[in-house]
Amino acid sequence: MDTVSKDTISQKRETPGRILEIRRDFPILNRQVQDKPLVYLDNGASTQMPKQVMDTINAYHEFHHSNVHRGVHQLSQEATELYEGAREKLRAFIGAASTKEVVYTSGTTESINLVANSYGLANLKKGDKILISNMEHHANIVPWYMIAKKTGAEIVVIPILDDGSLDMDALSELMDNNVRILCVNHVSNALGTVNPVKEIAKMCRDYGVITVIDGAQAVGHFPIDVVDLGVDFYAFSGHKMHGPTGVGVLYGREELLAKMEPFMGGGDMILSVSFEKIIWNELPYKFEAGTPPIAQAIGLGAAVDYLNSLDREFLESYENDLLEYATEKLKSVSGLKLVGTAPGKISLNSFVIEGVHPHDIGTILDGEGVAVRTGQHCAEPVMDRFGIPATTRASMAFYNTFEEIDALTDALLKVTELFDVTD
Amino acid sequence: MLLTNRSKNLYQEVILDHNKNPRNYREIEHPSHFAKGNNPLCGDKLDVYLIIDDKNVVTDVSFVGDGCAISKASASIMTTLVKDKTIDEVNKLFEGFHDMATGKIEPDEDPKLRRLRAFSGVKDLPARVKCATLAWHTLDAALKNQEIISTE
Ligand SMILES: Cc1ncc(COP(=O)(O)O)c(C=O)c1O
Numbered sequence: 001m002d003t004v005s006k007d008t009i010s011q012k013r014e015t016p017g018r019i020l021e022i023r024r025d026f027p028i029l030n031r032q033v034q035d036k037p038l039v040y041l042d043n044g045a046s047t048q049m050p051k052q053v054m055d056t057i058n059a060y061h062e063f064h065h066s067n068v069h070r071g072v073h074q075l076s077q078e079a080t081e082l083y084e085g086a087r088e089k090l091r092a093f094i095g096a097a098s099t100k101e102v103v104y105t106s107g108t109t110e111s112i113n114l115v116a117n118s119y120g121l122a123n124l125k126k127g128d129k130i131l132i133s134n135m136e137h138h139a140n141i142v143p144w145y146m147i148a149k150k151t152g153a154e155i156v157v158i159p160i161l162d163d164g165s166l167d168m169d170a171l172s173e174l175m176d177n178n179v180r181i182l183c184v185n186h187v188s189n190a191l192g193t194v195n196p197v198k199e200i201a202k203m204c205r206d207y208g209v210i211t212v213i214d215g216a217q218a219v220g221h222f223p224i225d226v227v228d229l230g231v232d233f234y235a236f237s238g239h240k241m242h243g244p245t246g247v248g249v250l251y252g253r254e255e256l257l258a259k260m261e262p263f264m265g266g267g268d269m270i271l272s273v274s275f276e277k278i279i280w281n282e283l284p285y286k287f288e289a290g291t292p293p294i295a296q297a298i299g300l301g302a303a304v305d306y307l308n309s310l311d312r313e314f315l316e317s318y319e320n321d322l323l324e325y326a327t328e329k330l331k332s333v334s335g336l337k338l339v340g341t342a343p344g345k346i347s348l349n350s351f352v353i354e355g356v357h358p359h360d361i362g363t364i365l366d367g368e369g370v371a372v373r374t375g376q377h378c379a380e381p382v383m384d385r386f387g388i389p390a391t392t393r394a395s396m397a398f399y400n401t402f403e404e405i406d407a408l409t410d411a412l413l414k415v416t417e418l419f420d421v422t423d
Numbered sequence: 424m425l426l427t428n429r430s431k432n433l434y435q436e437v438i439l440d441h442n443k444n445p446r447n448y449r450e451i452e453h454p455s456h457f458a459k460g461n462n463p464l465c466g467d468k469l470d471v472y473l474i475i476d477d478k479n480v481v482t483d484v485s486f487v488g489d490g491c492a493i494s495k496a497s498a499s500i501m502t503t504l505v506k507d508k509t510i511d512e513v514n515k516l517f518e519g520f521h522d523m524a525t526g527k528i529e530p531d532e533d534p535k536l537r538r539l540r541a542f543s544g545v546k547d548l549p550a551r552v553k554c555a556t557l558a559w560h561t562l563d564a565a566l567k568n569q570e571i572i573s574t575e
Contacts, residue, residue, distance in 0.1 A: 034427050357491035359465050360434070363551060367430035375465055389466040389489060414426055418434055419492070420443075 013325055015401035019318060022310065023399045025050035036369030039404045044189050044348055044395030045373050046239045047220050049303070053243060056302035057295050068294055069268060069285075083294050086301025087284075090249055093304045094234065095225035100254050100283035104292050107248035108216040109139040111235030112183075114250055114287060115212050116143035118260040119233075120181065123210075126152030128180045131209075133158040133166055133195070134385050135188040138378045140214045144183060158184070160385060164191035164340035168199070175203060181210045186224070186234075187217035190379040190391070191340030192348035194218070201230040210256070216240050220397065221346045222316055226251050238296060242397075243303035247296035250287070257283050264289040315398040319347040322396050322405065329409045335421040336412070339391050347396035350377075353412070356419045358392040364418065365392075368411035433544040433551075434492065441496035446503050447485040458569060460488070460561030462553055467494050471561045479510045484562075491554050497542060498558035504538060510566060517559050524555050 023029055026048050031038050040048065060082060066075035068083045084099075091099045105111045120143075124130070130144050134157050148155050156174055159167045166184065182204050187194050197213055204211045212233045218224055220241040226234050233256070237248040252260075262269055262280060266289035271279040280286045326349055330336055335354030353361060362374035373393045376383050383390060394408055415421075426434075451472035460469045469488025476482050484506055486498045505513045519536050522528045526546035530536045545555045 034429060036427075359467075359491040359551070359554065360493070363433065363548060364426070364430045367427040383466070414430075418426065418430075419439065 012406065013321075013402040015403060016318065018311075018314070019399065019401065023401075025052065025306075026399055027051055029399060033369040033371070034367055037407075039368075039370040039407045041394040041396060041400065041404070041408060042371045042373050043220070043397040043400075044217060044240075044377070044393060046245070047242045047397055048399070049242055049244065049299075050306050052306050053299050053302045057244065057299040060295050060298050065295070067291055079294060082298045082301075083292070086297050086304075089301040089304040093308070094219075094249075094251055095227050096251055097227065098254060101251055101257065103250040103252065103257070103284040103287045104297055105235075105248045105250050105287075106246055106293065107237040107239070108137075108214060108235045109237075109248075111233075111248055111250035112139055112212065112214065113143045114263040115233050115235070115252070116147045118263045118287070119210065119256065120144065120147040120153075121150060122261065124148075124151040124153040124180055127178060128153040129156050129176075129178045130154070131156050131158050131171070131174055131179055131182040133184040134160045135164070135166070135191055135193060135379065135382050136183060136185055137189055137214060137216070138380070139216075140183045140185060140212070141381070144181075153180070157381075158182075160191075160193075160382075161342075163342045164188065164193045164345075165342040166193070166195050166200075168196070171200070172203070175207050175209070177207065179207060179209050181212060183212045183214070185214040185217065187215075187221065187346050188340070188379070188382070189217045189348075189395075190350055190377040190382040190393070191342065192345035192350065192395075193340060193342040194344050194346060197231060198229050201232075205230065217346065217348075221319065223312055232256055238300040238303065241300075241303055242306060243300035244296045247293045247300050249300075254283065257287070260287075262286050262289065266290040268292075310398075319396060319398055322400055322402070323347040323349070325402055326394065326396070326405045326408070329405055330412070332409060333412045334416045334423045336416075339386055339388065347400075348393065349395075350391040350393045352388055352391055353416065353419075353421060355421055356415060358390045360419070361392045361412070361415050364415050365408070365411045368407070368414065370408050370411045372408075429544070429547065433548070435541045437500075437541045438492060438496040441499040442492035445486075445495055445499040447499065447506075448487060449485045450487055451483055451485050456565040456568065458561045458565035460557050460564070462490075462494070462557050465491065465554070467491060467554065467557055469494065469498055469558060469561060471498070471558065471565050473562070473565055475510065475566075481505050481508055481510070481513060486558060486561075490557070493542070493545065493551055493554040494557045497555045500538065500541075501558045501562065505562065513562070513566070517563055520559055521556060524552050 064078040066079040068080040087099050091102045159170050201211050211231045213231045215234050215236040219236045234251040239245040269289040339350045358374035375390050454472040455475050456473040467490035472485045474483040484502045519533045530540035530543045542555045545551045
């Protein structure tokens with residue numbers, strides 16, 4: 001293809017052997033799609049699982065499966081031990097002080113709904129303000145909208161700058177004594193922006209504002225420490241950190257969780273029940289009604305082990321190289337404009353191509369084996385902010401290679417040729 | 424150009440042409456029938472305008488909107504096909520198109536579908552069927568006097 005010769009900006013780069021070795025842990029990366037090798041660049045939606053995680057889940061099913069916290073028999077005790085063991089791994093993974101602060105949920109969405117209902121509903125009233133950033137995923141908007149409607153609290157939007165950074169000056173100005181809760185993602189799934197959560201949390205403490213941080217896109221990319229960040233609530237999902245779907249975590253400061261009422265009622269979350277009086281179970285079980293996602297939680301523990309076994313500092317700097325390379329390569333695509341260019345982004349590029357709808361890009365890329373996400377990324381306010389209907393998003397993980405970025409670029413050049421896009 | 428067959432099948436010259444130069448892309452000031460179509464999944468939006476005379480014949484039809492190449496080309500080709508047809512004929516065409524897009528019939532099975540065969544490729548792409556049928560669903564809603572429809 002002659003358009004490729006246009007690419008003189010960046011040298012081809014070779015993927016380090018350490019990365020190629022890591023790739024071998026992910027069987028799915030070897031599959032073909034439309035007779036082409038899969039190029040998986042939809043890690044923002046869901047990351048792939050290493051075989052270590054799948055093996056752990058399998059072993060659980062083949063050998064230990066039983067219900068937790070309920071039986072005196074051997075299997076139930078083993079299942080409980082594995083399930084609680086995974087909780088301890090997660091506690092250490094996020095730097096929480098105690099496993100009482102680590103609540104299993106079905107994912108980020110449920111985690112935030114839990115806070116909105118158990119904390120928000122009880123503590124908000126008319127005249128109160130909830131600050132929500134303009135770059136939130138619908139999961140950190142809609143639950144608050146629902147609670148605001150019930151309580152009469154007001155939602156106030158924290159604006160973002162043209163490069164996709166949070167407008168910190170505007171935030172300082174919005175802070176006042178009526179603000180009760182601030183909701184912001186650690187990393188934006190639509191833009192890749194990494195928000196200065198530590199600084200935001202400090203500002204919030206000064207005003208007595210509770211922070212609800214959506215960490216869904218952060219945990220898979222860099223280590224986090226909730227105590228160092230100084231946040232009140234931190235939510236994330238297993239399937240975005242190389243664990244299974246169906247499980248996630250809500251971290252909450254013990255002092256806050258202790259005062260909150262349960263979100264859902266049922267088995268496991270009570271100490272005693274009579275028709276006259278119910279006593280809630282202790283933390284964190286108070287928030288875990290019914291049979292939890294046991295295998296998934298254990299699988300998530302294995303994902304933590306897996307991430308801990310890797311040199312995460314190296315992976316972070318490698319992902320930075322990938323991003324830099326991808327950003328450079330994408331410049332060779334006519335009419336392409338990046339949406340979100342904040343400094344210090346995670347390895348994610350959201351973009352539009354003049355005159356080509358993202359869905360057409362997505363379909364053509366899929367035909368080339370390249371999996372990307374197209375659409376609004378459950379973040380319609382971000383799209384409105386930038387005045388675009390949708391974007392195409394290539395979101396990378398540490399197992400992606402420079403060659404895969406080349407494949408993405410080649411596929412995009414086919415799109416621009418087909419649609420006759422010129423600069 | 425070395426595109427896979429699937430993409431070549433879908434993005435045929437006729438679709439690319441109608442995407443770039445959509446026909447009947449305008450508002451009609453006093454339509455007898457009108458509807459707004461919306462595919463919230465991808466943010467595709469289009470408005471369909473019709474003038475239908477007292478013999479139930481479509482004497483004018485147009486559309487405006489934003490969407491992917493498939494939905495835009497489908498709307499454009501639709502307007503060229505339904506003009507001067509009776510409502511009955513339009514309904515039959517919609518039915519045939521729908522069956523073809525969802526893989527229930529092959530385009531060759533129905534001579535009416537000759538000019539719509541470019542869209543038969545979407546049957547292998549479940550996520551794109553709605554793009555191809557949005558204009559038709561909107562037209563259908565206009566004929567039934569439902570002003571806003573969503574294909575989700
Ligand atoms: C920033 C962000 N928040 C929340 C979510 C929702 O996560 P889940 O669907 O796992 O609850 C996502 C996932 O798309 C996300 O990217």
